[in-house]
Amino acid sequence: MDQENDVKSCVETKTIKNVPIWMLLTFLSVTVATAVLLEIGVSDYKLWKTEKINVSASINTSLNNYHKFAVYPTIKSSDIHLHHVLEILGQMGYKQTAINEDDWDFLWAHEYPFNKMGTRMRNILPYQTVNHFPGIGFITSKVDLSTASLPFMPKAFRLPEQKDEFLQYARDNPDSIFVEKDNQHRSIKIRPPKAINLNASNSFVQEYVQNPFLVDGHKFDIGVYIVLTSIEPLIIYMYTGDVLFRYCPDKYYPFDDTNVNQYVVGNDYLPTWEVSSLRKYFESFRGGMRSSFDAYVRDQSLDPSVIWLQVEEIVRLTILSKIKNIAIAMQPFKNGKYFELLRFDLIVDEKFRVHLMEVNMSPNLSSVHFKPNALLYQQILYNVLNLVGVGSPIRTDKRFFDEEETITSDKNVAVNLNDCAKYTCYKSCNKPECDLCLSCLKASEVNILRKAHYEHLHKMEMKRIFPKTIVSTKKLVK
Structure with a gap:
């Protein structure tokens, strides 16, 4: 038995000795390379996973800091008159926050907010949007x-201040009939002039x-x-x-x-x-x-x-x-x-x-x-x-990324380039041909143009009725 084992060992040793050196080196190279690639792959995976986590965290942070809306006055869960407002804002990626928080991006005020919240409204931030104008x-x-x-x-008359004018108008127009209204348009009813309370406050009569x-x-x-x-x-x-x-x-x-x-x-x-x-x-x-x-x-x-x-x-x-x-x-x-x-x-x-x-x-x-x-x-x-930009297709943090720059920029509102170059308007804006060159416009004027361009791209079924569209009378060049 020992003799047979010795013979086998000699044969295996001889076989190994007969393997070419280049083959052994190739085997070793492949083994080392594989190990290196595996290590790199594991590192890349860890890096990719880390980056993915960071991106997800960034998105979550964005959602936490952006797309927040508040409602004024605060509504109860049982209130349904703003159902469609909340519905559409939710579809646009907004989440509701409390009105007393300062980080909302959009305020939907069902009531006029500039009286009771006047001080706060005067100090809102540039990126915040409100659905009312002061003085509306x-x-x-x-x-x-x-x-x-x-x-x-x-024709209408304020009571009681204009009661004399009203009575005179009724005498001059005997066929006219009138409705009496208050400022909330409650209890509207046709009344003859003699039946109207001419001393009522905060009311008016209007010709029917x-x-x-x-x-x-x-x-x-x-x-x-x-x-x-x-x-x-x-x-x-x-x-x-x-x-x-x-x-x-x-x-x-x-x-x-x-x-x-x-x-x-x-x-x-x-x-x-x-x-x-x-x-x-x-x-x-x-x-x-x-x-x-x-x-x-x-x-x-x-x-x-x-x-x-x-x-x-x-x-x-x-x-x-x-x-x-x-x-x-x-x-x-x-x-x-x-x-x-x-x-x-x-x-x-x-x-x-x-x-x-x-x-x-x-x-x-x-x-x-x-x-x-x-x-x-x-x-x-x-x-x-x-x-108005509340429903912008770009979903990121307005405070760190100018989304409007992506949608509309200076190049979108630059006009009359030939005249601007011909009259060297970048050096002097004294010539009338330079009036519309961007280099001659104030920053506020450029912002107005960019806002108009942005709205034009997003108007959908909104028709601008003021300013009216200017139809060019120039003939087409053949």
């Missing part, structure tokens, strides 16, 4: 607006439009959604995706001034989908409220565009009439970003003249009473928040 009450106050003598508003345009015999009003994104310079947008139509529950004729359901649009108004002539357009053909109304108007061999052109002009002139007052009210509030969502309520008479009735701050956006209105309010909010 000059437009939305029922009494102030109705007595502003605008040609498209029914007696010949309304009717749909299936029903009087209606139109709610048009308007957005202000800047006061100086003034920039106004109108939401064109749809319009809120509200019809009086009872038919207008035979007219009975004691039946307010014939002429006052209340909370229990008749919606579009319950108006016989509009139902087919709204339900069968899936039109909106405006497109269904426009279709009905065309059925009467009339042109609905006549109405909408008047609406745009009414919005422009109404806001322009109060813009100086708002600009003065804005002066103490230099920081932050502001915008305003308004609803203009209008009626149309049988001659297709449009009359402004009131302008609403914080218009109703709750579909609790009328479920089909949910889509209208959701789309309005989505359009508005994207327009």
Whole structure:
């Protein structure tokens, strides 16, 4: 047995001795290289894992510091009037924080915040956005607006200050009838001049439009959604995706001034989908409220565009009439970003003249009473928040990353490059050809241009109605 083992050992030794040296060296090299690669792979994995953790931590930190919104006044969990506001902000990646915290990016104030929170509003940070402008009450106050003598508003008189003027107007216009209102538009009712309390405070009387345009015999009003994104310079947008139509529950004729359901649009108004002539357009053909109304108007061999052109002009002139007052009210509030969502309520008479009735701050956006209105309010909010930058597609920390620089920069607003070079505007801005060269503009002016470009990219179904679009009259070069 020992002899056999010796023989085997000799044979194996001989075999090993016969293995070429280069093969052994190759084997050793491969072994060492494999070990090195394994070590590098483990290190890279550890590094990748660490980086991934750091990125995740950064994202979590971003979410904690960015996309925070607050609500004023604080709402209870049972409150549902802001359901769609909270819903859309949640879809946009925002999380709610308390109003007494300082790190919110966006404040949705259902009530005017500049009185009770005036000191705090004057000290908000540049990146913080608020959904109201200081001084917007000059437009939305029922009494102030109705007595502003605008040609498209029914004649109105403030009581008791203008009772003498009212009595004189009633004598000069004996066929006129009037409605008595307070500043909250409660208890609206037609009254003869003798029955009106001329000494009532904070109220007014307004001439009643007696010949309304009717749909299936029903009087209606139109709610048009308007957005202000800047006061100086003034920039106004109108939401064109749809319009809120509200019809009086009872038919207008035979007219009975004691039946307010014939002429006052209340909370229990008749919606579009319950108006016989509009139902087919709204339900069968899936039109909106405006497109269904426009279709009905065309059925009467009339042109609905006549109405909408008047609406745009009414919005422009109404806001322009109060813009100086708002600009003065804005002066103490230099920081932050502001915008305003308004609803203009209008009626149309049988001659297709449009009359402004009131302008609403914080218009109703709750579909609790009328479920089909949910889509209208959701789309309005989505359009508005994207327009003003709250719904930006870039999701990072505004305080450390200028997202607007990524979307719109100087190169996007630079114009007249040939003239700027020809007249050496980078050296001197004295020539009129240099007026629009970026090197000759103030920083504030460049920011205005960049803001306008940003809004243009994000306007979606918002139409800018002021400033009006300038149509070039230059002929195309052949």
